[in-house]
Amino acid sequence: VRSLTFAELARDVNRVANGLRALGLRPGDRVALIMPMVAGVVTILYAAFKLGLIVVPIFAGFGVSAMASRLQDSGACVIFTAEHLTRRGKTLPLLATVREAAAKAPSVQHILTSFDAFPDAAESETLSLDSETPALLLYTSGTTGRPKGCVHTHAGALIQTAKEIWLGFDHREPERFFWLSDIGWMMGPWSILGNHHFGGAVYLYDGAPDYPDAGRLWRMLERHRITTFGVSPTAIRLLMRSSDPTPFDLSALRLLGSTGEPWDELSWLWFFERVGRARCPIINISGGTEIIGSFLFPLPSDRLKPCSLGGPAPGMATEVVDEHGQAVREKTGYLVCTRPAPSMTRGIWNDPARYIETYWSRFPGMWDHGDWACVDADGCWFILGRADESMNVAGRKVGPAEVEQALIEHPAVSEAAVIGVPDQIKGEALVAFAVLRPGAHAGEPELVAHVAHCMGAAFRPRAVVCVPELPKTQSGKIVRRLIRQAYLGEPLGDVSTVANAAALDGCRR
Template structure:
């Protein structure tokens, strides 16, 4: 319903059927009488325009993607998109991880022609749905959500559990909802510790979030991925956004590693555009960008250039794998 899905619509969401997003699509489209497209394969094989050819061939009206997927397709430029008639698109949607402005705008302008709203959606399997999402009836900002999903008493709170606006806090839910998880299989203590141990009778979801002056919501990454350098706490998405705003960087991953002086030090991994050479000078330039945006105390300990980032089957960057590789 949040996607304004109608009986004559065709939905395709680039996801893994083993993830909850897949079953949601199946019963959601069936309940609404719409059509769902299944595709077994990569979005860039046998050619980099594979996803756009699917949209044209099957007249897809509602397209779901992840930010990482769009970042990876951006590197091929606009030409693969221009090969195809995407006029069937009416709604675009995304989930799985935070956006950066540049890929969001590329999707909106290059793929959607500046006409298709991007409905951001964030929740989880343990939610049985979404906590926050976009709304086709409300104004949209790049990377933002319109507000809580129907029936979700969502809020953003500080370390003491007080509601905050205009600053980063924990995403929480203050009241029960339909379909909420009742526990973990044979591990009730872990369930309580994970979601209920911070504040009395408040579900703590484990995401950093913020609400701006216009009431727009933002998800800024997992709170358990928090990096704390010399007492300064930040989410990896904040650093990664600075890096991918540089046209030479396609994707980035930021982690915190143990440091005797600062407690943790910042290490960043970057995937470069195909025509860009990995040099010490480029590493220094990217460090300088982070310093300019975030301050000298957050100077990265290292900038590591890699051919690709480890990802889940849902295209989420696996920062724990980056951390393990660095510490090995």
């Protein structure tokens, strides 16, 4: 464990800034971070900001192709990386992978693994920059097509992250904030920038949450007296199967957080009751890389229903609309933003036409975020999954999250994914994939009947396939599009962003 004061951080930031200036970098040049989640990422982040450089975080667990595509697209000229990664007690090569990827990106001039080459710790001038100067180039995971480079400005990124830490997570001193994430995903920079704006302490962890044993995560929360802890629903579903947080002293916890995908009620209640001891509100946030923040989040003082997101985040003109762009309540619709927000990406790097097509083409004058959402009779907001993953069964639209929740309510099922496949009669039929709890047994007819009972006969799945694991991105999102392609026997294309690509084999018909 390494603790770093702000004075020590400032010294290291000056060293790196002076070193980057000596390399001849100029404002607007791109610096890639392909590193484990260690303190050095904070140093490099701030050193680059000092000089007006654009930081390009890239997940260190990517393969060569995924790294190379982001390096090529961004035009990064410097890469900061490490000699190796450590995963579940094993040492994995990183530098060799980075070098192979960099060989495919002509813009790369330097690959650095330490600050030793930068001895000058004298005060480095912080440039005065326009508020619209790009600060970050954040790439989406690419599971819905070629990765998109989202351009975030200094002012937009800072105001959004600070607002959410202050209002959504009720920042106080002295507290310790820990979100189980990686610098390669939005929640890494989000956690650092938002908390440090107020001088808050951030806890960084690089490794698996359940290694060397299932209690690893809970021991860290106990030992370091973490006060705010955020995690994805997928991680909780996995931990539910193997760990029990109740023996650990988690009394320092004040708030819980979550993001990344819709909750199911069983997992949400486990997180709330077992981890939060039924006293810590779950600040469930939903937004994305494209806005380095949230369209929806509750305040800690709000009354919450399981799985809900409260309502529109302060300062965000969020709405749920039908296919005609009209606001709707108590029915599923498209999540949109009706007015611009400072943190919206200024475009897709090197692809302005794709930016317009992706976010602004469905509803004139509205940002279409691509999610299904609904607002219930009590005014509580819920995210139901990606709109491009919705299914139309005999004229009835349904999102995967709703069917997956029904399946997870079966006592034998711990995780589920649902896709739509062509059907001559209904147009689309449902096919579900289920991961059973350890030691549990349930046959396909039983699970099919369970879904039909919960959802109605119209949504009876054509099949429920039990698999050892579901294929997911490195950030834990289920890759339903690839599951569907595997099941239908279609070419998968690039699967470099999938953490466990071999799991797709179990999804083939």
